[in-house]
Structure formats: C-alpha cells, structure tokens
Amino acid sequence: MASATSATFRLTQASSSTAPLKSKPHVTFPFKPYPLLPPFHKHPKLKIAAKEDSPESVAETDAFDKRRLEEKFAVLNTGIFECRSCGYLYNEAAGDPSYPIPPGLPFDRFPDDWRCPTCGAAKGFFASKSVEIAGFAQNQQFGLGGNTLTSGQKAILIYGSLLFFFVLFLSGYFLQ
The missing domain is CATH 1.20.5 (Single alpha-helices involved in coiled-coils or other helix-helix interfaces)
Incomplete structure (x- = not known):
C-alpha cells in the first residue's frame, strides 16, 4: 500500500420543511489501513543487526556461563546400582556374598574383575540409582x-x- 487512502464523509442535517437547505463542505480524513500484523521493526525486544552494531563482549558471556554452572541440582547417591544388561540391583549396604565384597564398600572401589552375579556383565554396565533433591546444590x-x-x-x-x-x-x- 504505497499510497495513503482517504475517506470522505458528507455531513448533512435532517431536512425540515421550515429551514432552508444549506450545503456543508466535505470533510476529508486521511485513512491508513490497520496492518494485520504489528510492525516488527518497532518491537522493543527485537534487535536488528547492522554493520555498526558491536558484538557482545566475551566477559559478559563468561560471567553468564559461570553463573549457569552453579545452577546444578543436588543429586544424592542411594548406594544402589542397576545392571543395564539384566536389571540386577546391587546394594552397597548388603555387599556381594558370592564374590567376597564386604557390606559398605563403595562401588568404585570394586576389583576390576568383578562381574554381575546374574548375567556376568562388567562393572561398566552398572548405572547408579540416584535421587535428585529439589533445589540447587549450593543452596542445600x-x-x-x-x-x-x-x-x-x-x-x-x-x-x-x-x-x-x-x-x-x-x-x-x-x-x-
């Protein structure tokens, strides 16, 4: 719509038999059609990149990343490990009587030749069953x-x- 359109209205009064007819001048109002979509170049949060814009500084992004790294949820290890191969659950508190592992020994201190008692999978096939505690770790x-x-x-x-x-x-x- 390159040209502006206008609307013209003729103002007249109801005619009465006693009053003479007077013609009133035409009144013209400029009319701009309302766009269906808002103009994006006037949006307050929209930033149009131009040649004179400077890129964000590296210090600002580093500070943001450091804060983002602190926002980690606290994870509590339950001491239960599940074999991804067969679903066997190993409890650190109970130990493994078939292989001489005493109760309370952490899973990462197991010997390298320890295998799943059910399917024979290696230690690497076990996943820790951990519980995520609500809130960030730094606020605990x-x-x-x-x-x-x-x-x-x-x-x-x-x-x-x-x-x-x-x-x-x-x-x-x-x-x-």
Whole structure:
C-alpha cells in the first residue's frame, strides 16, 4: 500500500420543511489501513543487526556461563546400582556374598574383575540409582532442613501434616 487512502464523509442535517437547505463542505480524513500484523521493526525486544552494531563482549558471556554452572541440582547417591544388561540391583549396604565384597564398600572401589552375579556383565554396565533433591546444590545448607528432602519426602511431609491436623480438628467434635 504505497499510497495513503482517504475517506470522505458528507455531513448533512435532517431536512425540515421550515429551514432552508444549506450545503456543508466535505470533510476529508486521511485513512491508513490497520496492518494485520504489528510492525516488527518497532518491537522493543527485537534487535536488528547492522554493520555498526558491536558484538557482545566475551566477559559478559563468561560471567553468564559461570553463573549457569552453579545452577546444578543436588543429586544424592542411594548406594544402589542397576545392571543395564539384566536389571540386577546391587546394594552397597548388603555387599556381594558370592564374590567376597564386604557390606559398605563403595562401588568404585570394586576389583576390576568383578562381574554381575546374574548375567556376568562388567562393572561398566552398572548405572547408579540416584535421587535428585529439589533445589540447587549450593543452596542445600540453608533453611530448616527442608532443602535436603527429596520431592517424595516433601509430599509425605506436607500431606501427612494436613491429614494429621484434619484428624486433630475432627476429633474436637467427639470430645464431651
């Protein structure tokens, strides 16, 4: 739409038999059609790259990456390892009686020739069963101990306390 369009209106009054007819001048208003889509060049968050724009500095991206590295969720090792080949679950607390591994020995200190008792897979086929704790690892020392709970433990704590107080308040009706 290279040219602007205009709308013309003729203002007239209702004719009455007593008043003489007067013609009023035409009033013209410039009319710009409303675009279906907003103009993207006027969007406040849109940045158009031009030759005079300077690239982002490396220091800003390094600072961002350092902050992003700190935002890691805390992962708690459960001491249970699962064989990806057969699904056998090894518990560090129980040990392995078939191979003389005492209870409590960490999995990474196992001898290299240790194999899965069920399928014979090597140590590399075992994956640690870990639990992700809600919140970032750097924030675990703050609070009243709720930061170290898993999501399941928090759900039990919240809904258990709601149930406890519900029963407590209902028991007030049975007092005589």
